[in-house]
Amino acid sequence: MFVTVLGISMFASEATFAFRPAVSVDDWKVIMSAISAYSHNAEYRELLGRLERQAKVNGITLPAPRLS
Incomplete structure (x- = not known):
């Protein structure tokens, strides 16, 4: 619950x-x-995905992932 004073929250x-x-x-x-x-951990995959999207939006180019 919040209080309004003079109509302003x-x-x-x-x-x-x-x-x-x-x-x-x-x-x-x-x-x-x-x-x-x-x-390999789903939680980290989700975080990595978010960071990759933000990097792309901000023009940060990332190296291609290495396949081992």
Whole structure:
């Protein structure tokens, strides 16, 4: 429940922002490489997929995955 005063919600001034840490392109690639080692785990696969999509949107090119 929230309280309104004069028709204005007390939460009106609260903005919701996505967490956007400052990470260099090289750091992003290292993080993705480290997480890819755990891609056999569904939870990490989902995380890796989200990070790959964000990398693509931000113009970060990633090396093709190595097949072993």
